[in-house]
Amino acid sequence: MGHEEADLISQCQMGDQAAMKEIFDKYRDKVYRVAYGVVRHREEAMDIVQEVFVKLFRTIGNFKGKSSFYTYVYRTAMNTAIDHVRKLKKSTSLSFEDEAERYLSDGPEKRPDQVAMDKELEEKVKGALAQLPDDQRAAIIFREVEGLSYQEMAKAMGCSLGTVMSRLHYGRKKLQQLLRGYVKEGGKT
Amino acid sequence: MKDSCSSISKLLEKYFDRETTGDEGVLVEDHLRQCAACQAQLKSMEELRATLRTPVDKAVQKETFAWVWQKVEREIQDRPKPSWRESIRAWFGSSFPFRRRVWIPAVAAALLIIAIGSPLLFKETPSQTELSIVEYVQSDTNNVMVFESEKENVAIIWLFEGTEGDSST
Numbered sequence: 340m341g342h343e344e345a346d347l348i349s350q351c352q353m354g355d356q357a358a359m360k361e362i363f364d365k366y367r368d369k370v371y372r373v374a375y376g377v378v379r380h381r382e383e384a385m386d387i388v389q390e391v392f393v394k395l396f397r398t399i400g401n402f403k404g405k406s407s408f409y410t411y412v413y414r415t416a417m418n419t420a421i422d423h424v425r426k427l428k429k430s431t432s433l434s435f436e437d438e439a440e441r442y443l444s445d446g447p448e449k450r451p452d453q454v455a456m457d458k459e460l461e462e463k464v465k466g467a468l469a470q471l472p473d474d475q476r477a478a479i480i481f482r483e484v485e486g487l488s489y490q491e492m493a494k495a496m497g498c499s500l501g502t503v504m505s506r507l508h509y510g511r512k513k514l515q516q517l518l519r520g521y522v523k524e525g526g527k528t
Numbered sequence: 529m530k531d532s533c534s535s536i537s538k539l540l541e542k543y544f545d546r547e548t549t550g551d552e553g554v555l556v557e558d559h560l561r562q563c564a565a566c567q568a569q570l571k572s573m574e575e576l577r578a579t580l581r582t583p584v585d586k587a588v589q590k591e592t593f594a595w596v597w598q599k600v601e602r603e604i605q606d607r608p609k610p611s612w613r614e615s616i617r618a619w620f621g622s623s624f625p626f627r628r629r630v631w632i633p634a635v636a637a638a639l640l641i642i643a644i645g646s647p648l649l650f651k652e653t654p655s656q657t658e659l660s661i662v663e664y665v666q667s668d669t670n671n672v673m674v675f676e677s678e679k680e681n682v683a684i685i686w687l688f689e690g691t692e693g694d695s696s697t
Contacts, residue, residue, distance in 0.1 A: 359604070360597065367593045375584050384587070385596055392600045461583055482545065483580045489547050508541060514576055522579055523572045 344408060351399045359396050366409070367392075369485065370416045376484035377420035377476065379465040383427070391419050406494060413487070413495040417477050424469065460521050467517035474498075475510035482507055532559060533566055540566055544573050 350358035367388060374387035395415055402411060468476055477496060481487045487495065492503045515522060536559045542548045543556040560566055665672040671688040 356601065356604075359601075363593075363597050363600065367596070368588055371588055371591060371593075372584050375587050376580065379583070381587055381591075385591070388593070389596050389599050389603075392596075393603045396600070396604050457583075460579065464579060464583075479580070483577045484584050489545065504541070507545075511541070511573065511576060515572060518576070518579065522575045523568070 345404065348399065348402060348404070348408060351396060352402075362395075363392055366412050369409075370412065372485055373413065373416040373480055374420045374423075376480040377417070377468070378424060378427075379461060379468070383423065387416070387420050387423050390423075391416050394419065410491070410494040413481065413485075413491075414497075417480070417495070421473050421477070428469075463518060463521055467514050470517060471510055471513060475506045475513070478503060478506035479510040479514065533563060536563075536566060540569060541573070544570060 347358045347361055351362060370388050370391050371384055374391070375381070375384035378384055378387065391412075395412065402408065468479070471479065474496070478492060481492045481495060489500050489503050493500050496503065496506075498506075536556060539548060539552050539556050543553060548556060560570065663672075663674040663676075665674070673686040673688070675684040675686075676682070
């Protein structure tokens with residue numbers, strides 16, 4: 340964590356709104372990517388972004404700087420997104436059709452059959468991700484969507500590098516099986 | 529699938545994630561040149577990554593976060609004012625000297641210094657009334673000097689024989 344960020348965090352801890360806005364601007368895309376990666380739904384992802392930052396700023400006094408702030412942010416984002424999905428499973432199902440219609444189409448130039456295929460694939464991906472254990476899903480999102488290194492993932496997930504690699508391996512293997520027909524499975528098992 | 533695939537399989541994912549060392553990378557690339565199965569595996573991982581990442585990339589480009597910040601800001605401001613106890617706890621938690629709980633060893637050290645120092649500070653000094661008495665008696669044969677301490681009941685007597693020397697008992 341650089342001095343600049345440490346200063347910003349200290350200011351946030353003292354309740355400085357401008358510093359909080361800077362932190363928000365710096366991390367909002369990362370939080371959104373994690374959230375969307377997990378829920379595959381725009382409005383839900385935005386709700387998660389809001390929840391994550393409210394949590395972060397309300398508990399920022401507890402941040403002692405023992406770990407990097409970005410790992411603290413990623414961990415909070417992932418836990419919030421996974422909790423969100425868990426709660427959602429218990430209540431209602433999302434209107435995925437509308438969501439996919441609005442956000443998967445690239446505009447009028449895209450052919451309707453392509454839009455339908457994208458929609459179907461995205462629905463399949465969402466279903467497949469939901470079937471992964473939480474730790475494998477977190478590893479997959481951190482690596483495949485957010486592009487974190489193994490070291491960064493280990494810090495964010497609080498585990499060893501070996502565990503990161505194992506979670507990624509089994510997560511990928513399971514996703515390839517679940518998405519058979521949409522994603523090629525590779526030349527070996 | 530070749531026999532050598534099993535030895536390379538662990539490295540293949542590391543290679544795909546750009547986590548191999550230089551030597552490991554060379555090993556994987558040499559193997560990939562001659563193994564269609566591992567090439568297909570690599571391709572499959574690339575496809576999976578694109579399937580997961582592309583919709584996220586598209587979605588994030590379309591978002592505007594201004595209204596989210598407004599909501600976050602409102603929620604933080606709406607938070608009920610902390611009680612004086614919470615404020616004190618927050619101050620102790622965030623103020624630099626207290627952040628790392630340095631006050632615990634500091635208080636312990638202060639108590640230790642007080643414990644060691646208090647006997648020295650409050651030690652009784654000899655009172656001015658406990659004066660020693662010195663008496664000097666002169667005679668023709670001997671001169672005598674008597675030193676008497678009140679506190680410890682000690683008496684020292686010097687006998688001087690003329691002017692040549694002295695002795696004490």
